[in-house]
Amino acid sequence: MSSTPTTSTPTTSTPTASTPTTSAPTTSAPTASAPAVHLRGLRRVFGTRAVLDGIDLDIARGEFLALLGASGTGKTTLLRILGALDRADQGTVLVPPSRTVVFQEPRLIPSKRVLGNVTVGLPRGAATRETGRRALAEVGLADHADAWPGTLSGGEAQRAALARALVREPELLLLDEPFAALDALTRLRMQDLVGELCRKHRPAVLLVTHDVDEAIRLADRVAVLRDGVLVRDETVTVERPREAADPDFAALRRRLLADLGVHQDSAPRHSAARHSAPQHAASQHAN
Ligand SMILES: Nc1ncnc2c1ncn2[C@@H]1O[C@H](COP(=O)(O)OP(=O)(O)OP(=O)(O)O)[C@@H](O)[C@H]1O
């Protein structure tokens, strides 16, 4: 978890290539103390629309950043660029070589057992199997190593995907709405699990979410993407354990919802559930 970030350029999908060939000002070579993620002037254009229009962002090693934004604002695009699944058109992108991604759906290989899914792509052998079993135990799936993915519940499958991401001990963990498809109770449990495992393994984390409460509960920092730029990038100072009843929690939630175009005073009064599942409010009002 200590290697130096390398540079992803608009011309390559391998972020281990090292020379920025962007039109952004040249970035000096990163040092061991540099942040895990360093973005300057990042642009991504689809057709005539600059979905990302000059993103400046650092994520420190071991830091957990939650990224909010209405649907279609470019959150996944940003995450995909960090994961070398898409390219930047302009700007400087420094990311560590070891990154893993968890998506909204688990994307397990149906023809491989759970343990095989977790260790897929790793060197074969007893040591890898043992590492895979430990990762499964961490997510509470020790008894499911030999199960087929098709027999898992949605929450179990997503935990298997999390184990697959963590077993590689990534320096950067990219989470794209990983709890969105889960029921409310499972989602809360998964949030706790991810928080616990990230504190233990200490990757830098980018969590893309629509759920404002989830962002506040989990993140060291929250950012909001709107119109191609980050309109907020704020350290979360709410004391842990973070409770929605805490006035600091509520105040930050109000600020974030306002950034998303949701104004609580004008929201329907019956929406007590909004506070436990605010992604619905955010997506209803901000999409
Ligand atoms: N490969 C592509 N070609 C053309 N347009 C694209 C491509 N990828 C994304 N877009 C467009 O870029 C915009 C941002 O997409 P993106 O998936 O990043 O949004 P998002 O913030 O993740 O949305 P959601 O919250 O709904 O997941 C959308 O308008 C989308 O249609």
Ligand SMILES: [Mg+2]
């Ligand atoms: Mg998305």
